[in-house]
Amino acid sequence: MVPKGKFIAFCGGEGAGKSTQIELLAAHLRRRGRDVLTTREPGGTPEGQQLRRLLLTPDGDGWEPMAETLLMVADRVQHLRRVIAPALEAGTDVLCDRYALSTLSYQGAGKGVAASFIRELHRQACDDFWPDLTIVLDIPPAVGLARSKRRLSKEKSDEDRFERLGLDFHDRVRTAFLDHVRKNPETSFLVDATQDISAIHDAIRGRVDALFEA
Numbered sequence: 001m002v003p004k005g006k007f008i009a010f011c012g013g014e015g016a017g018k019s020t021q022i023e024l025l026a027a028h029l030r031r032r033g034r035d036v037l038t039t040r041e042p043g044g045t046p047e048g049q050q051l052r053r054l055l056l057t058p059d060g061d062g063w064e065p066m067a068e069t070l071l072m073v074a075d076r077v078q079h080l081r082r083v084i085a086p087a088l089e090a091g092t093d094v095l096c097d098r099y100a101l102s103t104l105s106y107q108g109a110g111k112g113v114a115a116s117f118i119r120e121l122h123r124q125a126c127d128d129f130w131p132d133l134t135i136v137l138d139i140p141p142a143v144g145l146a147r148s149k150r151r152l153s154k155e156k157s158d159e160d161r162f163e164r165l166g167l168d169f170h171d172r173v174r175t176a177f178l179d180h181v182r183k184n185p186e187t188s189f190l191v192d193a194t195q196d197i198s199a200i201h202d203a204i205r206g207r208v209d210a211l212f213e214a
C-alpha cells in the first residue's frame, strides 16, 4: 500500500476531549481542501462495533488481559484493511480516535501484557503500520475520569469498563503515553488537554500544518 493521504491518530486518557479535537481538525483540513475521514477504535467497522460492545460494556468484565489484547488487535485488523488503508490509498486523510499506542498503553502498561508481544503482534497482524502522527492529549486521570463519567451518565452509556478501573491503572496508562512521546518526537505530539478547547486546537493545528508542509 502506498498511502497518499495522511494518517493521524489521537490517543490519551479518558475524558481528554479527543472527539471534540478530531472534529475541529477535520473541519480545518476540509477548509484546506483535503478529503477527511474520521473514525475510531474499537468499533470502526460493523464487525468492530460488535467487538466494541464486548470490550467496553460490563459484559466484558471477565476478559483476560491477553484475550482483551487480541480482541483490540482483531478490531484493528478489520479497521486497517477495510477502512483505513483503502481511504489513505484513495488520497483521503484519516483521523482515528485511538490506534495501536492505546493497546500498548492500556493492555501493555495498564494490564501488564508484554509490550514486546504487542509490538510483534502489530508487526504480524497490521503490517507494522503506524500513523504519520499520533497526537496524545494529556490529562491528569482524576480530572479526565470525572469528565468522562459525567459524559457517560449524560449519554446513558454503559461503555464504562475502563473508566471503572482504579487511578493507579490510569496513572500507568498515562506514563506509557508520555514515555512514547518522549521517545518518538518525530511521529508523536503531546498536548496539555487541561487547556481550553481553542488553545488545544491551535497547538494541534500548528503541528499538523507542519506535517503537511514537510
Ligand code: TYD
Pocket (backbone or CB within 6 Å): 013, 014, 015, 016, 018, 040, 041, 042, 056, 072, 097, 098, 099, 100, 102, 103, 104, 106, 107, 148, 162, 163
Ligand atoms: P474511546 O472510545 O476513546 O473512549 P473515551 O472517549 O472514553 O476515551 O475508547 C474506548 C476505550 O477503549 C478507552 O477506555 C480505551 C480503550 N482501549 C484500549 O484499552 N485499548 C485499545 O487498543 C483501544 C483502541 C482502546
